[in-house]
Amino acid sequence: MMSKIKFLILALLMAYKFDAFSQCNDELINICALDIGEATYLKEFKVRLKKAKKGKPAPVARFSVVLNKGTHYRFTTCNAKEYDGEVILQLYDADRLLGSTYNVQTGKMYKAFDFICRKSAVYHLFFSYKEGKEGCSVGILSFVNKED
Amino acid sequence: MVRIFFIIFLLAIGLISCKTDSTKTGDTFEIPDSLFEEEPLVIAEEAMDEIIQNVSSPVEMAALIKNTNAPFEQKYLCSPDLTDNINTNFKRALCLGILGADLGYLNMYNKTGSVVSYLSAIKKLSEDLKVGQFFDFTTLKRLATNNTNLDSLMYISVSSFNRMDDFLRENSRSNISTLIITGVWIEGLYLATQVVKEYHNKDIAERIGEQKIILGDLTIILKNYKSDPNFSVLIEKIEKIKNEYEGITIRYELDEPESIEEEGVLKIIQHETSYVDINNEQLNNIIKTAEEIRNFIINI
Numbered sequence: 001m002m003s004k005i006k007f008l009i010l011a012l013l014m015a016y017k018f019d020a021f022s023q024c025n026d027e028l029i030n031i032c033a034l035d036i037g038e039a040t041y042l043k044e045f046k047v048r049l050k051k052a053k054k055g056k057p058a059p060v061a062r063f064s065v066v067l068n069k070g071t072h073y074r075f076t077t078c079n080a081k082e083y084d085g086e087v088i089l090q091l092y093d094a095d096r097l098l099g100s101t102y103n104v105q106t107g108k109m110y111k112a113f114d115f116i117c118r119k120s121a122v123y124h125l126f127f128s129y130k131e132g133k134e135g136c137s138v139g140i141l142s143f144v145n146k147e148d
Numbered sequence: 149m150v151r152i153f154f155i156i157f158l159l160a161i162g163l164i165s166c167k168t169d170s171t172k173t174g175d176t177f178e179i180p181d182s183l184f185e186e187e188p189l190v191i192a193e194e195a196m197d198e199i200i201q202n203v204s205s206p207v208e209m210a211a212l213i214k215n216t217n218a219p220f221e222q223k224y225l226c227s228p229d230l231t232d233n234i235n236t237n238f239k240r241a242l243c244l245g246i247l248g249a250d251l252g253y254l255n256m257y258n259k260t261g262s263v264v265s266y267l268s269a270i271k272k273l274s275e276d277l278k279v280g281q282f283f284d285f286t287t288l289k290r291l292a293t294n295n296t297n298l299d300s301l302m303y304i305s306v307s308s309f310n311r312m313d314d315f316l317r318e319n320s321r322s323n324i325s326t327l328i329i330t331g332v333w334i335e336g337l338y339l340a341t342q343v344v345k346e347y348h349n350k351d352i353a354e355r356i357g358e359q360k361i362i363l364g365d366l367t368i369i370l371k372n373y374k375s376d377p378n379f380s381v382l383i384e385k386i387e388k389i390k391n392e393y394e395g396i397t398i399r400y401e402l403d404e405p406e407s408i409e410e411e412g413v414l415k416i417i418q419h420e421t422s423y424v425d426i427n428n429e430q431l432n433n434i435i436k437t438a439e440e441i442r443n444f445i446i447n448i
Contacts, residue, residue, distance in 0.1 A: 026311065030307075033307070040299075040302060041306055042207065042306065043310055063198075064198050064201060064202055066204050066361060068212075068358065069358070071212075091416070098416055098418065099405070099407065099416035101414075112413070113413075113415065114414070115415075115416045116418060117418055118418045118419065118420065118422070119400060119418060119420050120422050120424075121361065122202060143208065143211065
């Protein structure tokens, strides 16, 4: 009986400790905002996706955003440490893929990419996880300066 | 044995109460019923979220203005004293948006001396709307007063607005969120039109014309609440400016994007370009109507 009680106390303490170091919350936005470099923060996109079901495509989160002509944007991603999932951010103009943090040919993952926008329009952002893993991430949209 | 269980119980209660939920930055409170939406929305909440997200940040408009080398003009801004006589949530929300856009303009020009009075006004409005918990005014005022970490001041200001907006939409208060966004948009347009009126800048004129992209969506979300007489009057005003945009066209020149990697940084250069066809008469009509609507809002 005593060992069960000890286990219960330990589990409660572990649960508390795990939560105290959890990153899948607004703190991740603050952490990620430090990674945008010499850019001005505009907005964030919070993503939390479950593991892909067997034989099914990886879950995707979609957001839309108006981007303005003549602006140098930066998309930065950050993953919460407690999940394995590495986020892939793709930028679409209607159904045309403009850029991605994952290069399918080389297998290289990028934490961020810059987008030199020359067309004011509504764009779409798609977030998914490499190999359909479960994950929690933040994407930050910022701008660097006006394009010359 | 009972004592042991009692200790575990106390320990569990203690741990739960010590846990901090980062999404709740203040104490729980009662929100008056009038702040909630009373009628079902015409368009889905998800579509509303998407449209609201699409309204560009006021910081982008302020950055564009600053990049044209137009000097800072206090006269463009709404007075923070405006908050003294506000007694409806409708006007509080609109004015919160207006002052938020002005705060972006002040921050962009590093006018930290004036920032404090705008922060005080925003504090009052947000607290009256029961969303003051998203603004750490002590830190914001310290950053503004010290005039040192301006990036942090900008980040905390903008992210506080974003979190407040998320909270409002997640808690069936999209009507308030819609009004704040409308206030932000009108003030951004007003600032741009005032600058272009004095400095005739082509880039700003084009950005004014590009507002056609979101104006339709803004009208759609406002119409969700058209049964409210206050919203109905506001919709009428927004429809008026929408009419001024009727003849403006946006053309596109198609081309493929280019992807390059420089020192490990991935850069995507878009070669497809948009062009706005806006003549002086159209621009002048928008300037006039933007002034009219903005002044209508602050004098409600």
